Amino acid sequence: MVEKQYSSWKIIKRLLSYYSKKKYLLLLSCILIFLSTITEISSPIILSNFISNILKNKVVKIKSAILLTICFITLQILSSLLNYLYNLYFSKISTEIIKELRINIMEIALKQPMKIFDQKPISSIVTKITNDTESIKEFYEVIVSSFLKNFILFSIILTTMFILEWRMALISSIIIPIVIMIIIVHQYYSKPIIKKIKYSLSQLNNTISEIINGITIIQQFNQEKNFIEKINIINNANYLNKMKILKIDGLLLRPLLNLISSIILSAIIAILKLVPKAMIKISILHTFINYLRHLNEPIVTIVNQQSVLQQAIISSERVFRFIDLPIQIYGTYNNSLTSGKIQLKNVYFKYPNTKNNILKNINISIPNKSCIALVGKTGSGKTTLSNLILGYYPATKGTIYIDDKLINSLSNSTLRKNISIVQQDPTILYDNLITNVSLNRKIKNKKIIKALHQSQLKELINTLPDGYMSILGQNGSNLSQGQKQLIGIARILVSNPKILIFDEATASIDSESEQKIQKILSSIRKKSTVIIIAHRLSTIIDSDIIIVLDNGKIIEKGNHQQLLQKKGLYYTMYTYQNNNTYL
Template sequence: MSGKVSPLRRLLRYADADRPQVYWASFCSVVNKLFDIAPEILIGVAIDVVVRQEESFLASLGIVDPVHQIMLLGVLTFLIWAGESLFEYFHLVAWRNLAQRLQHRLRIDAYDHLQKQDHSYLEQHNTGHFVAILNDDVNQLERFLDGGANAMLQVLTAVIGVGTVFFIINPTIAMLAFLPIPVIIYGAFWFQKRAEPRYNKVREKVSLLSSRLSNNLSGVTTIKSFTAEAREKSRLEQESTDYVTANREAIAVSSAFIPVIRMAILTGFLLTFCVGGYMSLQGDLEVGAYGLLVFLTQRLLWPLTQLASTIDLYERAMASTRRILDVLSVKSQLSNGGHKLPAKSVKGAISIDSVSFAYQSSRPVINQLSLDIQPGTTVAFVGATGAGKSTITKLLLRFYDPSSGAVKLDGVSLTDWDTQSLRDTIGLVSQDVFLFHGTVRENIAFGEPNASLEAVEKAAKLAEAHEFINELPNGYDSIVGERGQKLSGGQRQRLSIARALLKDPRVLILDEATSAVDNETEAAIQRSLTQIREGRTLIMIAHRLSTIVDADQIVVLDKGRIVQQGTHSELVAENGIYRQLWDVQTGGVA
C-alpha cells in the first residue's frame, strides 16, 4: 500500500497532529506573498495619479487632491512593507519550528521503531543504512520544510493573486501573460517524473557511502594492522564516486528545467510588454495600468525561475521521506504474548520441545531438539562452529521464534510472555562485548540505571572486576571510551558480566564469554562462577571446555542435534565428540 501512496501524502498523514502548525505556517506564507506583490500595485496606482491626477483611480474613490493621493499611497506603502516584514518573520519561525519538531519526532520514532524490530530485519541491513536514514534523510526533509514548502506556496499565491489583478484590469493581456504557465507546470511535472527515480538512487548511494564510512571507522585497527589503508581508501573513493555520479544524473535533469522556464518567462513578459504598450499607445489601456501589468508580469513570472531548485529540493525530500516512512511501516513478525512475567517468582525452568529453526533460505540450524533444564542448574552447550549453540541463545531471548516446536520458561511458551519482561528476566553475557561511551559505573548499571554505587560494586566484585576498576584513574567514574576501547578485552568482558549480574536475572546466559580472554581473566571468571550460579539457572555456550567442567549437565551439539549429554566426567569417559574436543584442548589430560 505504501508504494502506491505518494511520500507527501504519507508524510501529511504522519504529521496529522501538526496540522494546526502547518495551517498557520501556510497562512503566513500566503499573506506574506500578498503583501509582497502589493507594492507593484501601488506603483501602478502612483503612475496613474501622476498622469491623470484628478481623474485617477483614487480620485474616483473620493480622494481628489493628487497630493493627498500620494500621501495615502505613502502610508499604504509603509503599512504593506511592515505587514510583509511581520509575516516574513511569522512564516520563517513557523516553518522552521515545524521542520525542527517534525525531524525530531521522525528521528526518534524511527529509532524507537528500529529498536523494536525483529533481529531478522536488522540483520538484513547494515548499520550505515539506518544511520543514513536517521541522520541524512531526516535532515534532507528538514531542509525542504525550512524553505521549499514556503517557496512552493508563495509561487502558487503569486499565480492566483497576480492572475486575479490581471483579469480585472485587462483579460486579453492576462491571457497572454499566463500563456507560459501551462508550459511551466507541464515542464515541472515532466522533470519531476524523470527526477524522482534519480533521487531515489541518490539516497541509496548515500546509504552505501554511510555504511562504508561507519564500517571502516569501526574497523580502523584491523585496516591498519593489515596495512590496507590504500585499498580501503580506493573502495571508499569508489562509493563516493558512485554517489557523485548519481547526484550528477539528478542534477542534469533538474538543471535543464531552468533554461526552459526562463524562455517561457521571456515569452510571457514580451507579450505583456509589447501588446500592453501598443494598447496604451492606442488609448485602449491607461498608462498606470500598463505600468502595473509590466511590473506584475515580472513579479509573477520571475519567481518561477526558482521553481526548478524548489522541485529539486522537493524531490530529494520526498525520496528521503519515502525511506524514513518505509522504516516506520515495517511490521514485526514476532507477536507479543502480553503476559507479564512475575520476575520475583520465576524459577528458571527451561524446556526446549522438539524445536527446529532455520534462518532465511538456509538449512535448519536446529533440528528437532528437545531438552529440559531444571531451575537452578548449570547447563553447558558445546560443539563445533555452526552446531547451533548461539542460535539457542537467540531463541531463549526470543530474538527469533522456532520454525516448529516450542521453547518454554516455567512451563509457559515464550510466545505467551511479554517480550520485555521476558528479557528482563534473562541476563546475557556475549562473546562480542559492547560497552557504551561513558563511565564504568554507567556501563555496569546500564540495565539498572538507578542502581546505587554499593549495588554496582557488589556486581563488580562478583565478576572479579572490582580490583582493576579501583586501579583506573577515576575508579568507577573512569571513561571507558567508544566500545570500551580504553580497556583490555578481559576487562571489558568482566564489566559485561557485572552488567548482567546487576539485573539479578533468574536465567543467566554466558555465550562464549571466555573464548577471547586471557588465562588470568578466565581464571577470574571461573572463580566467580561458583557465586554467580547460586539461585539462578546458568546456561553456558562454551568454546573453552575448561570453563564448564563443573556444569551439572553438558550438552554436545552437532548439526543442530544433541549427540551427547552428561557431566564432564561421563562425557570424557565416552569415545565421542566431547572427548575429541577435550583431547585437542588439553592434550588428552582428563
C-alpha cells in the same frame, strides 16, 4: 513477498499527514504568509494610484510623495516582519516533525527482529536517521513553505491581473499547463537517478564505517589502496549520477526562465497591438508589468525546487519502507517468572532466506537453578540455540517453554528481565562506570556499587581517576577484555535474572579474569539457571549437564565424567585440548 509500492503522491500525502498535530501552528503560518503576500502586492497598486494622480492633476504633490514614501517603507518593514515570523514558525514545525520522525525510526529499529540487523548494515539505518531525515526536513522547511507562499502570491496576483486587464491575464495564464508538464517530465526522468544517488551515499557511509571499524586489519594486511579504490568507484558513480541530474535540470528547468520571459513579452506586445491605446491606462499598464514580474518569481521558484522535492521523496520512501517493516511480535504475559526451567521440544530452526536448518530436532530439558554447557565445533548451532532461548528468533518448528510457559506467550519486558546474556565482547558505552552498569535502568547506586564489588572490579575502580564516575573510552578502549566481561557480569548481577547465558564469555580473556568469572559463576548458580557456551572445555567440567552439538544436532548429553566414558566427540575435543595445553 511482493514489495510495497510507494508512489510520489502517496509519499507527499503521508508527509503532509504529520501536520495534523501542528494544524493550529500551520494555520497561523498560512495567515502570516497571506498577510505577507498582501503587503508585497500592495506596493504596485499604491504606485499605480500615485501615477494616475500625477497624470490627472499634471503635478507632483510633495505631501503625496511623502505619504507614498512612508507607505512604501511601512509595507517593506511589515513584509519583512511577516516573512521572518512565518519562516520562524515553519522552521519550528519542521524541526518538531523531524524530531518526531527520528524518534519513530528509533522506536521501530529497537522493535525490529534480529534478522533485520543480520541482513542490513547498521550504517544504512544510521543514514536513514540522519541524512534522509535532513532531506525530509527540507520538504517541510523549504518546499511546503515556499509552495504555500508562491501559490498564494501567484493566485492573488493572477486574480488582480484579471481584474485589471482580463485579456492580458488570460494570455499570461497559458504558462500554468506548460509548467505542470515540465514538472511531470522532470519527475519522470530525475526520480530513478536520485534513487541511485541515495543508494551510492548509503554505500559510501557503509564503506567508510567498515574502514574506520577495521582500520587495524586494513593496515595489517596492507589493503589501503584497495579500499581507496572502492571509495573512488562509489564516488565516481555518485558523481556521474549527479551530473545526469544537473543536465536534466539544465534542459528542463533553466530554459523555463527564458520561456516565461518570452511569453510575458509576447503578451505585452499582443495587448498593445490588439487593444486600442485609449482603453489601457498607463497606470494600469505599469501595475500590470510589475505583476507580470511578480508572477514570474513563484513559478520559477516552484520549478527550480523540483530537485529538492525529488530528493525528499526518495529519502521519505527509504524511511517509510523501514518504518513499515513488521516489528518483532511478543506475547502478553507480563508477570515475573517463578523459575528458570527451560524445555525445548522437537525444535528446528533456519535463518530467513535460507534452505538448510541450523538446528535439527533439539530436545532439551533444563531444570531450575542448574548449570548447562553447550559445546561443539564452530558453526554447530550453539549461539543460535541461545538466541532462541533469548527470544531473538522464533523457532521454525517445535516449541520452547520457559518456566512452563510458551516462549511466544511472554512479553518482551518479561523476557528481558528474566533472561540475560554475557557476550564474548560486551558493548561498553562512552559514559561513566555507573551508567555502563545501570544502562539507564532505575537502579540505586548502592546496588550498582555492590554489583561492581561482587564482579571483582574493585581493583579497576581504584585505578580510575574519578572512580565510579570515570568516563570509559569509546567501546571500552581503555579496558582489557577481562574487565569488559566483568562489567557485563555486573549488569546481570543488578537485575538477578532467572536465566543467565554466558556466550563464550571466557574465550579471549587471561587466566586471572577467568578465575574471577568462575568464582562469580559459583555464586550465580545458587540463584539462577546458567547456560554456558564454551570452546574451552576446562571451564565447564563442573556443569550439571553438558550438551554436545554437531551440525545442528544433539549427539551427546551428560556430565563431564559420563561423556568421557562414552569416548565420543566430547572425549576427542577434551583430550585434544588437554594435550595441547600440556604441550
